[in-house]
Structure formats: structure tokens, C-alpha cells
Amino acid sequence: MATTAVVASPPAVAAPETDDSGYLNSTARCAPPATAVLFGETADSRIAICKLKDGTFEYRGVRISDGAKLIAPAEESTNGYIAANDGIEYLVTAKSLVVSEGNDVLREEPMVDFHGAGASESEQTTPTSPTELPPPLPAERPAEQPEEPAA
Incomplete structure (x- = not known):
């Protein structure tokens, strides 16, 4: 009697969407009037550095595994x-x-994905691994608005 083994591979997940402000629907995003100086993703984190209206900087990070967020003042350093x-x-x-x-x-x-200061256009990275990184976690998405009670 012959048996056949079936091996399932995990489905490929598209890389999270971005625009000039960072990752869409994510804490790692700069809200106007702040502007993104840079944003990037590691296997474990998504990060954005925002320049605020008053000229100061803000770190906006989220841990991918559990959605833990950190928003803190940031400073520019030599590197x-x-x-x-x-x-x-x-x-x-x-x-x-x-x-x-x-x-x-x-x-x-x-960094597995990087956009912004410190990389020339040819050095900007995008995810290239065969297993793409997951989309933003529910903890990163804005809370849904409660529905209005029916009249």
C-alpha cells in the first residue's frame, strides 16, 4: 500500500502597504502636520521617525509579534x-x-524594509524574503467606531 505525503506551505502574505508617511494603518506612521523622516521594518518591528511641526522628532514603533507600541521623543544622532x-x-x-x-x-x-534618510534611492530596501512579513496587527489598527443604536 503506497502512501502520499502532503506538505502544505504557509501562504505568502503581501508586504504592508506604505506611503510617504509610513505604514498604512500602523503606529509606525506620521500623521500630518508631522512628516516622516524615515520608516522601516525589521523581522520584529515597524518604526517611523517623524519630524513634528515644532522641528522636534518622534519615534513611533510597534512590535509585530504582539502589537506593543512605543511613541517617544527622538533625537538626531551622528548615525x-x-x-x-x-x-x-x-x-x-x-x-x-x-x-x-x-x-x-x-x-x-x-532592516528588511527601509525608506528615508541614510539610504540613496538605489539603497532603499523592500522585503525580498520568500515569506513576506505579515500585515499590521489588529492592535496597530485604529479602533472601530461603535455602531449607532437603531432608532
């Missing part, structure tokens, strides 16, 4: 942008997101 929250620093460059505490690097996440 990217830095935001801090509760003693943890987030350094965003064209190449990676580096999360550190003091002199200890907690993790370094290479």
Missing part, C-alpha cells in the same frame, strides 16, 4: 535617530534597529 524609554534606548539607522540599556546591546534587528 541615525535615538529614542529612550525607561532606561532603554532605541537607535534607528538605515541598516538596523539597535535596542540597548546603558552599554549593553539587548538586540540588534537588521
Whole structure:
């Protein structure tokens, strides 16, 4: 008796949609009048650095695995942008997101998609892995408006 093994591969998921403000329906997006200086995605995070109307910068990040969000003031540094929250620093460059505490690097996440400062037009990256990254999580999407009660 012959048996046949069937192996199912996960369906390919399209890369999240973007525009000049960042990732659509995501925390990693700059709302007018703020403008996106850069935005990018690692395997674990989506990030946008926004320039606010008053000229200051803001880090807007979301962890893909659970939708955890961080919005914090950011500063321009010699090699990217830095935001801090509760003693943890987030350094965003064209190449990676580096999360550190003091002199200890907690993790370094290479960019798989990057748009903005620090990369020439030919260096702008887009996801190229065979398994595309997932779309924004429900936690990243704006809350739905409650329906009006029927009269």
C-alpha cells in the first residue's frame, strides 16, 4: 500500500502597504502636520521617525509579534535617530534597529524594509524574503467606531 505525503506551505502574505508617511494603518506612521523622516521594518518591528511641526522628532514603533507600541521623543544622532524609554534606548539607522540599556546591546534587528534618510534611492530596501512579513496587527489598527443604536 503506497502512501502520499502532503506538505502544505504557509501562504505568502503581501508586504504592508506604505506611503510617504509610513505604514498604512500602523503606529509606525506620521500623521500630518508631522512628516516622516524615515520608516522601516525589521523581522520584529515597524518604526517611523517623524519630524513634528515644532522641528522636534518622534519615534513611533510597534512590535509585530504582539502589537506593543512605543511613541517617544527622538533625537538626531551622528548615525541615525535615538529614542529612550525607561532606561532603554532605541537607535534607528538605515541598516538596523539597535535596542540597548546603558552599554549593553539587548538586540540588534537588521532592516528588511527601509525608506528615508541614510539610504540613496538605489539603497532603499523592500522585503525580498520568500515569506513576506505579515500585515499590521489588529492592535496597530485604529479602533472601530461603535455602531449607532437603531432608532
